[in-house]
Amino acid sequence: MAHGDITHIDIPVSDAKRATEFYGTLFGWEISEFPGFEGYPMWQAPNKISGGGLAPRDEGFTQPRSSIEVDSIDDTLVKAVELGGEVLAPKTPIDETSWWAVLKDPDGNHIGVYEGRTSGSGAG
Secondary structure (H helix, E strand, C coil), X not given: CCCCCEEEEEEEECCHXXXXXXXXXXXXXXXXXXXXXXXXXXXXXCCCCCEEEEEECECCECCCEEEEECCCHHHHHHHHHHCCXXXXXXXXXXXXXXXXXXXXXXXXXXXXXXXXXXXXXXXC
């Protein structure tokens, strides 16, 4: 994927088993957990391109959040702040070759950013 592509959509859920059954049945998504990501089932749409995760719901994560591929999370977060945004979650490793962070735009929308590989480690 290229800089600016939507790469992953997290859906906050309070019961992963119930959500897996709901979304899998409703949309035909393939949903499974991958080693190292237990408790975070990842989904893939039938097109084998769209994907994301069923992430634990918490007080700060109550609505679906799209993540966007970027060339550099560090540069993107600096630029977001310069443009009036805010960093909600700093650059955090996913594995040895990929990272994520969350920013808030000037309108209050929470946007994930992703840097790294997009294949070989599960959906999305």
